[in-house]
Amino acid sequence: MDSQEQSALTDTTAFSNLLANRTVIFTLAIACGLAIANVYYNQPLLADMSRSFHISVQQVGFIPTLTQVGYATGLLLLVPLGDRLERRQLIIKMFGLLTCTLVAVAISPNVIWLSVASFLLGFTSIVAHLILPFVAQITPLNQRGKVIGTLMSGLIVSVLLARSVSGFVGKMFGWQAMYWIAAVVMIFLALLIRQQLPVNRSPSQMSYPQLMQSLAHLTYQQPILREAAFNIALVFAAFNVFWVTLVFLLESPIYNYDSQVAGLFGLVGIVGAATSSFIGRLVDRWGARGVVGVALSLALSGFTILWLAGNHLMGLILGVIILELGMHSAYLSNQIRVYNLVPNAESRLNTVYMVINYTGGALGSLLGSYSWGIWQWNGVCALGFFLLILASILHFGGRRR
Template sequence: MDFQEQTALTTANNSFSKRSTVLILAIACGLAIANVYYNQPLLGHIGRSLEIPVKQVGFIPFLTQMGYATGLLLLVPLGDRMERRNLITTMLLLLSCTLVAEATSPNLIWLSIASFALGFCSIVAHLVLPLVAYMTAPEQRGKVIGTLLSGMILSVLLARTVSGAISEHFGWRSVYAIAAGVMIILALIVRKEIPVNKPSSTLSYQQLMASLVDLFRQQPVLREASFNIALIFAAFNIFWASLIFLLESPVYNFNAQVAGLFGLAGIIGAITTPLVGRLTDERGPRMLVGIAVSLALSAFVILWLAGTHLMGLVVGVIILDLGMHTGYISNQIRVYNLVPNAESRLNTVYMVINYSGGALGSFMGTYVWGLWHWNGVCALGFSLLTIAALIHFNTRQRKLIQNP
């Protein structure tokens, strides 16, 4: 590393050491990713507005998250070879355009295309996170990334709450119109706060994409962490995509605003995320992954047995969110620690697999609800988490035998 690079890295480190900068980046990450989740409490309104049956409306969150996974695959690797500040600002402005398209959708086809494009452009957080990981000392990485993820998680929770409330008063389209304006403001703020950052790789785009396959093949921890979080996230989205239909059913007779308020039940997960980051630094991420899987499994047991009672549903949501967020950050830190100067590409593999699982979970949640209602939803989520537990603890046992 030459003198100029060292000076730039020191300047960026000083910038990221300021709590205000980290807070702004946490808000930016959160507001960008929140766009992916606005539609979950709105599915009932969208279906009635565009006359879409339940089984088809489930494609909306599925397409949004598949767009997100595609954006992660095709765009995030660019963070290792392009100047990140310009890339992040550009993506925020493009995201604003897709939100306008979503708000003006006249039919299912337009809405489907706009939803995919919206997800595709919502990958801003995963351009910011590798940048922060690269610019942060390893012994502080868990703490700083935990703070950023806390902002992301809190925004996802509030996204459901805010979109449900706005939809009840002003219609579902207004949710996306407001978000479009927020993205433009955010682009201006982020451009001012993020320092110019020299790319960490000189590989061509084709070489970057080929290296994703190499990383996946050569890094068993990357494969293990990616499939673990994909199974947890699939179960998580199975629950959230179908929750609105449970709440609107005769069991509860609630509306979209109340469905959105259930997102606040998971705020404990957001608050505890920085603590999870610190525990990961101190105890190691693998132990936290085991705790995450156990929490998520426990949550689905509670939801299955007591989800038709309000208190049981709230407790289940809290524990499920704790499990999801613990698994997310602990697995992600495992991945970031694998190969220096490849943070964006490692994150790409991890998040593409993660969101592919989440997208399938969103679709399966609404589809299974249409067939078997709440019992089917809980059985499917529990089954996926059982697979995650078997893989995780079986792998751990093999490693203990090999390295007693």
């Protein structure tokens, strides 16, 4: 047995032990969630930031946008490195860089510094999308859905709690405190990852320009990648069409609620966290394509209820729950389909999937506001339903091909 075969056998044994350890999987789920939560901490802190720098809330409102743009840029430029570099060390280094950017935000002396630091914070918060492809690669196909579903549960819960936690910490200790706390947490997670993850060297010898060029080649050569990515982009667009206009519906004479009630509706997203592991098991049992079909049916049902009964509180709540379930089911199932396509290319496949997904979400946000301004709630529901019909045609048309 040569050295490469012996190394592969050692890696296989280490990975089997890793997957058998639920504590490690739980740690990775928390790491994914807390890494991406950094993107959302600033949203409840904007008013405190505006007072700190003596600027208006409108002027500080671009800080979350810069963070999101940085995150999307990091997905495109950093995540492909997971297919080239030793993965454990890359994840640890990214946690280190993330810690530095959190400190940079916390010590911001002026709004320009804060703006640049916020962009870099988003840019380095992509650790979850290094961990997910890494775990997908080392997980057997018949367990991949369950394991990825567990990681997604941690991610969803962390995003849901991020706004509430940062708002509480900001009120009690000042907005900078949240970023100091997060920096300490990132250091702790880096140490845990170093202790619990095995070394995983990529067999690829591609240069960085070749990695980036291969994104276009993968997109061209893999029809399932295109189908899954554009499918979830349409679903995510419909999802955002609803969420960006919900506050307008709740503040209308139909309900006369304030924005705080709209925030409480976000807690319905816990449905996605509670069901992710179950959905992953269904993917392992039925196959990812079959679950995508079910997810699209759920999302269409959710929008139908919102359209017909959205003017009644119980109808609105039921529609949101079913829409959330459909969205998260489609996201997880399509993501697993993508991971299964090309061995040792999981990070680049994930990059294509996520960039197209975020593009669809941004388009949905824009179209949603436009539809509400012209056609109110009927226009919003018609647009969301239309986008989901397009996603269904793409999905079932792909099956025929």
